[in-house]
Amino acid sequence: MADKSRRGFLRTIFGTWFGIAWTALTASAAGMTLGTIRFLYPNALSEPPSKFKVGFPSDFETGQVDNRFKDQNAWIVRIRDPQLGDIIYALSTTCTHLGCTPNWLEGEQKFKCPCHGSGFKITGVNFEGPAPRPLERWAIRIAEDGQLEVDKSKKFQKELGQWDDPESYVKV
Amino acid sequence: MHTATQLAHSVQIGLGVFYLFVALMNVGFALYQCYAANNRRQGIVWSLVAGVFLVHSLAYFAGANWIISAGFRDFTTQVMGYYGGQLGPILYTTVSIILFVLFLRYRKFFTEPVVAWSILNLGLLAAGWSLTDDNFRKIITKEDNVPIVMLIFSVGFFTWLPFRRAVLNDERMANGEPPMEKEEEEKVLVWPDLVYTEMIAMIVCTFVLVIWSVLLKAPLEQPATTAKAPNPSKAPWYFLGLQEMLVYYDPWMAGVVLPTMIIIGLIAIPYIDFNQKGNGYYTFVERKFAITTFLFGFIVLWCTLIVLGTFLRGPNWNFFGPFEYWDPHKVLPLNNVNLSDYFWLPLGVTFPEGQGIGGILVREAPGIILVLLYFAALPPLLAKTIMRPFFIKMGFVRFFLLINLFQFMAALPIKMVLRWAFNLKYIIYIPEYFFNI
Amino acid sequence: MSVGDFIRNSQVWKSIFRHPAPRDRRNRVVVMLTNVFLHLHPVSVRKSGIALSYTWCMGGLTFFLFLVETVTGVLLMFYYRPTLEHAYNDILALRDVATLGVLRELHRWGAHAMVITIWLHMYRVFLTGSYKPPREFNWGVGVILLVLTLLLSFTGYLLPWDQLAIWAITVGSNMARATPLLGYEGPGAKLLKIGDVELIHSGSDARFLLLGARFVGGETLLRFYVLHCVAIPLAVAMLIAVHFWRVRKDGGISGAL
Numbered sequence: 001m002a003d004k005s006r007r008g009f010l011r012t013i014f015g016t017w018f019g020i021a022w023t024a025l026t027a028s029a030a031g032m033t034l035g036t037i038r039f040l041y042p043n044a045l046s047e048p049p050s051k052f053k054v055g056f057p058s059d060f061e062t063g064q065v066d067n068r069f070k071d072q073n074a075w076i077v078r079i080r081d082p083q084l085g086d087i088i089y090a091l092s093t094t095c096t097h098l099g100c101t102p103n104w105l106e107g108e109q110k111f112k113c114p115c116h117g118s119g120f121k122i123t124g125v126n127f128e129g130p131a132p133r134p135l136e137r138w139a140i141r142i143a144e145d146g147q148l149e150v151d152k153s154k155k156f157q158k159e160l161g162q163w164d165d166p167e168s169y170v171k172v
Numbered sequence: 173m174h175t176a177t178q179l180a181h182s183v184q185i186g187l188g189v190f191y192l193f194v195a196l197m198n199v200g201f202a203l204y205q206c207y208a209a210n211n212r213r214q215g216i217v218w219s220l221v222a223g224v225f226l227v228h229s230l231a232y233f234a235g236a237n238w239i240i241s242a243g244f245r246d247f248t249t250q251v252m253g254y255y256g257g258q259l260g261p262i263l264y265t266t267v268s269i270i271l272f273v274l275f276l277r278y279r280k281f282f283t284e285p286v287v288a289w290s291i292l293n294l295g296l297l298a299a300g301w302s303l304t305d306d307n308f309r310k311i312i313t314k315e316d317n318v319p320i321v322m323l324i325f326s327v328g329f330f331t332w333l334p335f336r337r338a339v340l341n342d343e344r345m346a347n348g349e350p351p352m353e354k355e356e357e358e359k360v361l362v363w364p365d366l367v368y369t370e371m372i373a374m375i376v377c378t379f380v381l382v383i384w385s386v387l388l389k390a391p392l393e394q395p396a397t398t399a400k401a402p403n404p405s406k407a408p409w410y411f412l413g414l415q416e417m418l419v420y421y422d423p424w425m426a427g428v429v430l431p432t433m434i435i436i437g438l439i440a441i442p443y444i445d446f447n448q449k450g451n452g453y454y455t456f457v458e459r460k461f462a463i464t465t466f467l468f469g470f471i472v473l474w475c476t477l478i479v480l481g482t483f484l485r486g487p488n489w490n491f492f493g494p495f496e497y498w499d500p501h502k503v504l505p506l507n508n509v510n511l512s513d514y515f516w517l518p519l520g521v522t523f524p525e526g527q528g529i530g531g532i533l534v535r536e537a538p539g540i541i542l543v544l545l546y547f548a549a550l551p552p553l554l555a556k557t558i559m560r561p562f563f564i565k566m567g568f569v570r571f572f573l574l575i576n577l578f579q580f581m582a583a584l585p586i587k588m589v590l591r592w593a594f595n596l597k598y599i600i601y602i603p604e605y606f607f608n609i
Numbered sequence: 610m611s612v613g614d615f616i617r618n619s620q621v622w623k624s625i626f627r628h629p630a631p632r633d634r635r636n637r638v639v640v641m642l643t644n645v646f647l648h649l650h651p652v653s654v655r656k657s658g659i660a661l662s663y664t665w666c667m668g669g670l671t672f673f674l675f676l677v678e679t680v681t682g683v684l685l686m687f688y689y690r691p692t693l694e695h696a697y698n699d700i701l702a703l704r705d706v707a708t709l710g711v712l713r714e715l716h717r718w719g720a721h722a723m724v725i726t727i728w729l730h731m732y733r734v735f736l737t738g739s740y741k742p743p744r745e746f747n748w749g750v751g752v753i754l755l756v757l758t759l760l761l762s763f764t765g766y767l768l769p770w771d772q773l774a775i776w777a778i779t780v781g782s783n784m785a786r787a788t789p790l791l792g793y794e795g796p797g798a799k800l801l802k803i804g805d806v807e808l809i810h811s812g813s814d815a816r817f818l819l820l821g822a823r824f825v826g827g828e829t830l831l832r833f834y835v836l837h838c839v840a841i842p843l844a845v846a847m848l849i850a851v852h853f854w855r856v857r858k859d860g861g862i863s864g865a866l
Contacts, residue, residue, distance in 0.1 A: 041813070042821055042828065071399035098423055099783040100776065101401040108503060114403030115780055116418050117489035128507060129489070132422055133603040159603045161525045316773075319721040330729050333662060334736045356657040362650045363637045366659050373666045374673050381677065381722065385714035392704060395697045396775035398824065405776040408766050410724050410759060415780070424795050427784025438752045441735075442745035450738040454663075459738065466735050470728075606787065607796035 048072070050153040056146060057172050060088055065104045065122065074138055074150050075104065075111075078172070079122060089169040090138040090150045091124045097131040111135070125158065134158040139167045179239060179304060184232045187303060191229035194296050198222035201289055214286065221293060228300070239304045245495040252493035255592075257504040260484065260491035262592050265585075268476045275335075276464060279456065283336040292328075305495045311483055315391040318384075320409055320482045327475055331467075337454040345455070353453035403487045403500055412481030413474050419489065420587040422598075422608040433580040434469075441466075444574045446566055469581060508597030511539045532602055539600035543609060551575040649853055651861050658862055663737070667730035668862075671758075672849065674723040678761075681716040682838065689768070691834035693827045696770035720762050727758050747855040750848055757845050764837035770830060778833070779825050785816040792816060 013023045054069055054076050066076040075091045091111075093101050100115035110127075111120040118129030125134045139154035148170060156168035163169075179187075199222045206215030231238070252260035275282050282288065302308045312321065341351040360366075393402070407415045417426035441462075449458040456463055484491055486498035515538040516522070523535045533540070551572055555563040563571045590596040600609040616622055617630070631640040641652045657663060688707060689699045703713050731751065734740060740748035767778045786792040790801060791814060798809040811823050821828035856862060 037818070040818055040821070045812075045822060045828075047823070071397070073398075098418065098427075098780045099786070100405055100780060101399065103401075103403065105501070107501070112488050114401050114488060115405040115776070116415070130419055130422070132598075132601075132606070132608050159525060316721075319718075319725060322722075323725055326725060326729060327732075330665065330732060333665075334733070337662065338736075353657045353660075353663060356655070356660075358656050359653040360656045360659070361634070361637050361641075361653050363631050363640055363647070365656075366650060366654060367647065369659065369661070369666070370669055373670060377670055377673055377722075378677075381715060381719055382711075384718050385711045388714065388718070389704070390714045390717040391773060392700060392769055393771040393773045396770045396772055398775070398779075400772075401776055402772050405780060407777050407780050408763060409721075410762065411781065423784045423787035424789055424792070428788050428792075428795070435752060435756060438755075439749045442740040442742070442748050445741070448741060451741040452737060452739065454736060455738075463736065470732065602796075605796060605799055606794050 051149055051151045053143060053147045053149050055148060057088055057142070057148060057170065062086060067104060070101070073152065076148070077122060084169065084171065086172040087169040088140065088148065088172060090140045092136040092138060092155065094136070095131060096126065096133050096135060097129070137163060137168045140170050141167065142170055177239065179237055183309070184235060187300065188229050188233035190300055190303070191225050191232060194293070195222045195225035195229055198225060198293070240301050240495065245305060249493040249496045252491065252496070257491070258592060260493060261480070264480055264484065265588060268472055272468065272472050279335050280339050283332055283339050288332050302494065307497050308495050315388055316409060317482055318388060320479060323475065324479065327471070331471070334454045335456065338456040341453055341455050342457040351453035351455065404485060404489055406481070409478060409482055413477040416477045416481045417584055420584065420591055424606065425609060430580060430583070433577065437577040437581070440573060440577065444570055446570065473581070473584060508591070508595050510598045510601040511596060512536055512601055532604060536600050536602055539598070539609070542599060547579065550579070651857060654861060664862060665729060665733045667726045667733055671723055671726045671730055674719050674726060675845065675849070677719045678716060678723065679842065681712050681719065684712055685716055686838060691768065691830050693770070693830065696768065696830060700769045720765060723758060724762055727755055731755060744859045747852060747859055750852045750855065754845065754848050754852060757841055757848070761837060761841050761845065764833040764841065767830060767833045768837065775825055778829070782816055782819055782825065785819050786814060788815045
């Protein structure tokens, strides 16, 4: 029974000249629509380079958040991690809720987002407000000249267990 | 804190003009009562009211310095701050729902012209007092907030008007008479009756728009930069209801699913509403269910949330009382807990990070089951029990569409209550796949 | 013969208005039928249907404000360039340098007013039950027009390119990022992959389509400008035509047939 109705459907769209004509029209209209949507996706983007150097590890103090690279979408943070010891990592400045830029409040020791009030600890872990997950970390390494280099083409998310990845921090 | 004890001269002049305007309004109403409605007593009462406002006006023109008392301001701020700083939104929402219910229940009383006029006067008096407060004035006179003041008054007026007519029509129909709109069945020519009305409306509209534009500059802030987000960052005012939803729901719910459901729900209204009565005239009795639902959505969930988002949400999207200083360092402990934590922690079960789908599903099982029950089990249950008459009248498709839309509309108040009562953050929490409810 | 009579009897006048002035019943009917703008109306309507306390005039005002927005918008376009380099300064110049700098205010406050009037129009139509058969379809058209009006307002919000603009749009457009399956932070998007290649990422999702880039920037400004000035107004104009046509065909402003 199912086979018969399927054959009926095929006959409707390919069985007659009329059917073929309508099918071809529909297919080309759909193709043009998809093509138009694809056209709206630009192929070339003018974005700044994803890698940049931020200075030597000794430039950063333990327990401090470095705001200097905020316009390049990164905070450089150096803390004493209970397991890993003294580490430096680069936090993305994009709030995981709706993409505003939080502010580091030194007095309260937290990142607070002005849009909807999400709060993140210095580690980037969310603890208040609507943000669904921690801030992301960028890849960071010590370049050949001894400077720290942030690479924004790679990101590390805590909820996926990626913060254990040695690329996501630098041990001092 | 941060409030002057002396009103600036421009503020005094502004308040003088404001009260003079209110006084003139009341003079007009007194004249109307006296001559058009032939009610001397009302005429005298409203003349006296006009006199009180006139005294206010003259006093401010003469340099009076009546300011809302610091004690009152501190009291409201303190009340809003109870319950871990959470009492503000709770109070605001519950009070607006209670007022909404009272208005519908006692609509006959509230739409009585004298009562409505008294409410308007009380509102204006409260506004006049509040305007003497620095913080209140700063927020209310921000350029982009002016439309919301207009929205409050116009929605208020255009809720009073149809309900007044509905009350009158319902009384007429109870006596077996036709509604007022069906009384005048005679036809008139569009030229001149309608085209001239339209022309006058256009002229008045242009006039208002030009005055508004000359008096009030369009806002222009610092040039755009991605490095520094202003605090608070707000969406355009007509989306502030959505932004308020973002406090309770994840973006995919508050920003995508719920708005889509609003649009679908609006388009679906004519196909769900099987009641053929109430077409072409104002009535409440004949369409109680439809009007209550629509008004709850439009007034309580849309307009009052816009007002909340505009006037009462300050830096860090914290709630601020109406006279409270918008302190960017205000700290509110918002330690929210997920349902899975509520369920598993007392049982001593913990789940490691970065696990597979199986583990996640087990972790979130309580929430998933609850949501499935809400969407899959509740509608048939309602169809079988209390909403059975609806189900029979509407048929399968209409009924389930109605109930589902209803459930999406109720989703916001439900999550609000859960947040306030239990600090609940997410019912389902799967950040690994961005699936949080 | 007075000047007025001379003009009214001239061949030019008579070629434009091919009937006497609408002073008597016959010519008041004829004027509605012979003028392309007036014939949006019927010739006669029920008296109760045009009472202000019944119709509120809000639909008409919304249309009028749409015209105001079109005219002021076209004028503003003469001075505004949608690029990162110029946008903000052009707005500054419109405010401080241009003669009749009030045009930008007219445009902005008119847009705000239009949002309010369209809500009130919908409110009135609901409360008088005017969406009921046979006018269900036109209600749906009206809802789409409401959404398009909000989108017009939203796309216009970005154009001054100030802090207010960029952050409102950042917040607004990031919701598109959370679209189920189609946004890269939406539920289920991570499940769409072929082997190890994720199909939905920040350079291929719904938000990228909207912004034309991964962040709100120059590409977005241009995209929103085109949407605001050309694409959405055209759609709105078309739907307004449908909306008015159906008002007439489904029973007119005064009630169902």
